[in-house]
Amino acid sequence: MHDDRALRVQMLAEIDSAIERKVSFPGYWYGDEEISRFEQKYVMARRWQPIGPVNGLVNPGDYLTATVAEVPIVVIRDKDGTLRGFVNMCRHRGHPVAKDSGNCTVFMCRYHGWTYRQDGSLIKAPRSEREAAFDPANYGLLPIRVGLWGDLGFANLQFDGPAFEEEFATLIRIAEENQIGIAKMSYRKTLVWEQACNWKTFMDNTADCYHCRLVHPTMGTTHKTDPDDYVNESYDTFAFHISHSRENHANMPAWMACGVWPNWTLQAMQGRVSNIRILEIVNANRIRVRTDFFAPPTIGEPEVEEAADWYHKLVYGEDRVVCEGVARNIMGGRFEEGPIFLGSEKVMQDFQIRYRQHLQDLKI
Ligand code: FES
Ligand SMILES: [Fe+2]
Numbered sequence: 001m002h003d004d005r006a007l008r009v010q011m012l013a014e015i016d017s018a019i020e021r022k023v024s025f026p027g028y029w030y031g032d033e034e035i036s037r038f039e040q041k042y043v044m045a046r047r048w049q050p051i052g053p054v055n056g057l058v059n060p061g062d063y064l065t066a067t068v069a070e071v072p073i074v075v076i077r078d079k080d081g082t083l084r085g086f087v088n089m090c091r092h093r094g095h096p097v098a099k100d101s102g103n104c105t106v107f108m109c110r111y112h113g114w115t116y117r118q119d120g121s122l123i124k125a126p127r128s129e130r131e132a133a134f135d136p137a138n139y140g141l142l143p144i145r146v147g148l149w150g151d152l153g154f155a156n157l158q159f160d161g162p163a164f165e166e167e168f169a170t171l172i173r174i175a176e177e178n179q180i181g182i183a184k185m186s187y188r189k190t191l192v193w194e195q196a197c198n199w200k201t202f203m204d205n206t207a208d209c210y211h212c213r214l215v216h217p218t219m220g221t222t223h224k225t226d227p228d229d230y231v232n233e234s235y236d237t238f239a240f241h242i243s244h245s246r247e248n249h250a251n252m253p254a255w256m257a258c259g260v261w262p263n264w265t266l267q268a269m270q271g272r273v274s275n276i277r278i279l280e281i282v283n284a285n286r287i288r289v290r291t292d293f294f295a296p297p298t299i300g301e302p303e304v305e306e307a308a309d310w311y312h313k314l315v316y317g318e319d320r321v322v323c324e325g326v327a328r329n330i331m332g333g334r335f336e337e338g339p340i341f342l343g344s345e346k347v348m349q350d351f352q353i354r355y356r357q358h359l360q361d362l363k364i
Pocket of ligand 1: 090091092093094095109110111112113114
């Protein structure tokens with residue numbers, strides 16, 4: 001039996017100390033399976049998570065399945081046109097009630113045949129009429145919350161906490177004002193890969209551009225990546241940075257990036273192709289990165305392909321090398337903690353402050 005309450009208290013003390021002393025998370029936070037399990041259960045499973053494009057859910061009964069923090073979910077457009085989400089789990093023995101994606105009028109579990117309406121209520125459990133004490137009202141599918149930004153769906157397994165529109169009001173406003181938001185864009189393509197590092201190593205790397213000059217030399221030829229030249233600001237749920245193009249590449253759009261608490265990012269060339277990445281925990285030292293690309297209707301497929309290639313091979317490929325290098329030393333047990341330079345990488349500490357707030361608010 002895990003003592004999650006005690007672990008929360010210990011983590012709070014350690015994060016307080018790290019913030020106070022202006023240092024990184026303790027090294028073991030990046031490689032410890034107990035911490036990783038705690039984060040999956042009490043961070044990812046308690047926050048809004050991108051689940052991928054839902055623009056295919058057009059007609060009543062269209063549904064798709066996905067996974068949020070290891071919990072299988074199903075999202076359906078119901079007969080009234082509302083998007084609804086449920087844990088993809090029959091209340092009888094826990095078998096999934098939906099497979100892949102498709103269209104259905106009801107959810108029928110393929111194990112013993114329990115059948116649910118699109119609003120999740122149980123219609124029928126075969127032979128249940130013989131059981132006097134059985135009340136179908138107690139056995140509806142477990143609902144989850146669903147949010148939408150353009151074509152991209154979000155899910156939250158929790159009913160506590162801010163609504164989607166509230167949680168991301170600032171992010172969406174700033175992103176849309178800067179033409180990197182996806183409200184008026186359409187979904188184009190997805191890339192998925194795994195990499196050998198902790199999700200926080202990845203988010204630390206996304207937060208700062210202290211590393212950009214050295215790690216992204218090609219980008220530095222077109223964009224201003226010197227620490228004094230780019231804008232790096234923190235807001236409620238995210239950190240935002242902007243690299244403007246160099247004078248000799250003035251026709252190139254600015255490059256912008258947001259690291260969003262806890263585990264997703266928005267990156268874009270202003271007014272062109274945007275992408276949203278979600279980091280799924282595989283284990284303490286492995287993540288699955290899913291990148292969904294979006295672009296305005298005026299941008300053709302060749303430009304989307306070119307942008308996706310640029311991100312994947314160049315920027316993300318370069319970041320991956322340094323993150324995996326860091327991870328090897330963390331897994332070797334050699335990294336204890338390192339300083340955070342508030343003049344250059346304050347956003348990394350802002351991430352810790354959001355993490356501390358989450359731990360403080362957490363109900364276990
Ligand atoms: S598990 Fe679904 S009907 Fe038995
Ligand atoms: Fe980078």
